[in-house]
Amino acid sequence: MVTHILGTSVKNKNNEFRQTLTGFLGYYVAERIRSIGAAAIYGVVRLGRMGLFLLKAVFYAFTPPLKFARLVKQVWFIGFQSTLVILLTGAFTGMVLGLQGFYTLTRFGSEAFLGPMVALALIRELGPVISALMVTGRAGSAITAEIGIMRISEQIDALELMGLNPYRYLIVPNLLAGIVALPLLTAIFNVVGIFGGYLVGVKLLGVGSGTYLGEMANYVDMSDIAGGIYKSISFGVLITWVCCYKGFYTGFGAEGVSRATTQAVVLSSVLVLVWDYFMTSALF
Amino acid sequence: MIRVENLHKSFNGFQVLRGVSFEVVKGEILALIGQSGFGKSVLLKHVAGLMQPDSGRVVVDGQDMCCLSNKDLVRLRNRFGFLFQGGALFDSMTVFDNVAFPLREKTILGEDIIRRKVLSELEQVGLIGSERKYPAEISGGMIKRTALARALVTDPEIMLFDEPTTGLDPITVKTIVSLIAACHQRLTFTGIVVTHKIPAIFAIVDKVAMLHEGTIVIAGTPQDILASDEPIVRQFVHVHESSQEPGCQT
Ligand SMILES: Nc1ncnc2c1ncn2[C@@H]1O[C@H](COP(=O)(O)OP(=O)(O)OP(=O)(O)O)[C@@H](O)[C@H]1O
Numbered sequence A: 001m002v003t004h005i006l007g008t009s010v011k012n013k014n015n016e017f018r019q020t021l022t023g024f025l026g027y028y029v030a031e032r033i034r035s036i037g038a039a040a041i042y043g044v045v046r047l048g049r050m051g052l053f054l055l056k057a058v059f060y061a062f063t064p065p066l067k068f069a070r071l072v073k074q075v076w077f078i079g080f081q082s083t084l085v086i087l088l089t090g091a092f093t094g095m096v097l098g099l100q101g102f103y104t105l106t107r108f109g110s111e112a113f114l115g116p117m118v119a120l121a122l123i124r125e126l127g128p129v130i131s132a133l134m135v136t137g138r139a140g141s142a143i144t145a146e147i148g149i150m151r152i153s154e155q156i157d158a159l160e161l162m163g164l165n166p167y168r169y170l171i172v173p174n175l176l177a178g179i180v181a182l183p184l185l186t187a188i189f190n191v192v193g194i195f196g197g198y199l200v201g202v203k204l205l206g207v208g209s210g211t212y213l214g215e216m217a218n219y220v221d222m223s224d225i226a227g228g229i230y231k232s233i234s235f236g237v238l239i240t241w242v243c244c245y246k247g248f249y250t251g252f253g254a255e256g257v258s259r260a261t262t263q264a265v266v267l268s269s270v271l272v273l274v275w276d277y278f279m280t281s282a283l284f
Numbered sequence B: 001m002i003r004v005e006n007l008h009k010s011f012n013g014f015q016v017l018r019g020v021s022f023e024v025v026k027g028e029i030l031a032l033i034g035q036s037g038f039g040k041s042v043l044l045k046h047v048a049g050l051m052q053p054d055s056g057r058v059v060v061d062g063q064d065m066c067c068l069s070n071k072d073l074v075r076l077r078n079r080f081g082f083l084f085q086g087g088a089l090f091d092s093m094t095v096f097d098n099v100a101f102p103l104r105e106k107t108i109l110g111e112d113i114i115r116r117k118v119l120s121e122l123e124q125v126g127l128i129g130s131e132r133k134y135p136a137e138i139s140g141g142m143i144k145r146t147a148l149a150r151a152l153v154t155d156p157e158i159m160l161f162d163e164p165t166t167g168l169d170p171i172t173v174k175t176i177v178s179l180i181a182a183c184h185q186r187l188t189f190t191g192i193v194v195t196h197k198i199p200a201i202f203a204i205v206d207k208v209a210m211l212h213e214g215t216i217v218i219a220g221t222p223q224d225i226l227a228s229d230e231p232i233v234r235q236f237v238h239v240h241e242s243s244q245e246p247g248c249q250t
């Protein structure tokens, strides 16, 4: 509203001075300032709407009734169906860590620490983050597209008109499924990654098998594992929140949904990495 | 039962509704006619509380739609049936599950009773045999009929139909119209029907209102409308009458 009033008054002034250069410059500057202000207000409104969206989803998640069948379906979709991707990326991440770690560590003559290096890198950092990015690409985009299509084909309106709460049917199952699925996927990723590192480090490059696993047991603490789990849970919330939100407030038509899907993937990926930094600095 | 007072709505500065007022008495059906793109669907969504007006009021059964608590809104909506112009079927569910959905979610009926109810509803709209198909596998007309069955299956007190007959062949139009009439006999719902099928629907409605350029230009009984001298109304009604002649059906 404020910008609107500002905008019209600036336009009125502009009519008086239209002929003069100073008037034009003044108008131009004011118009710039106005558009910056409008963008700022728009941004704050969007941010508030996004926050409110999460609050509502959390509220409905903790108040019965829970749509259990839909929750199971979403756990299956976000979790189980992502396992192949997680297995592949986990194995190769672990293998490349084994390779790189070995070459770096031999320079210091400490290749005995390959095991803990691979394990800590995976458990604390790469496991949660790469799993989250893979889930974003595979499941997050699909969630946005599905909810977006339900929005533009008025299926969400139809739910509301039946007196049913779209949050309960669409958002809460995804949110909870993200919280359940991501830590499990991360755990699979870590285990497979550690064995990938084992394969390269022990079988290929000749680090002792007992050294690899024994040093790992010495240096990996329970707090490292717990930290990784907290991270992956928070990523589960983050991804499903952003992807559901983008679908729920999609633009018009097929183009709107495709734009929402792209935005959802980009925004969740960026937020995962940003949030990861803050989690790391707070946790460890 | 449904009262709309001086409703205004604009989208991005484009005024769609500019002071719409009308009333539907309990137990009556109002036909809403008007050119494409003049805001009939928007008006219907305001009545259902899916859109919020810029100004003006919608009062349903003495309750102002703007200021209902969540609980009251749900309670009111449980008495609503709404047929969306595009059907709005859930595309992850079969035809049968779509029609059964409101019963399963909103009532405590047993599965066998639901099954019987849904099948009888599907039979009335002529969809027996397609109940296992998904919305993507059936035609536009079948989607519309499924959506109609879903709207009627809960025996609503207030029915809002957005173009129930558009895109259907003349025979199906007849069955749909008589189905609406039969349901009205049985349930005596209060209804609004957005329509272009003027002679067919006029036979079963009590009132007609025409939306033109954001306002109701004329409201009255079907006879009043047909006898009206207003050029816009005459044009509209007569174009439609001629389109109903054999051979000109589109
Ligand atoms: N969500 C929306 N955002 C922006 N504009 C909209 C929205 N919904 C409808 N409109 C605009 O409102 C106007 C009326 O649309 P509406 O769908 O109500 O028309 P209609 O009378 O139902 O037409 P038809 O007979 O073709 O269904 C259109 O010009 C449309 O562009």
Ligand SMILES: [Mg+2]
Residues within 6 Å of the ligand: B040, B041, B042, B085, B162
């Ligand atoms: Mg319409």
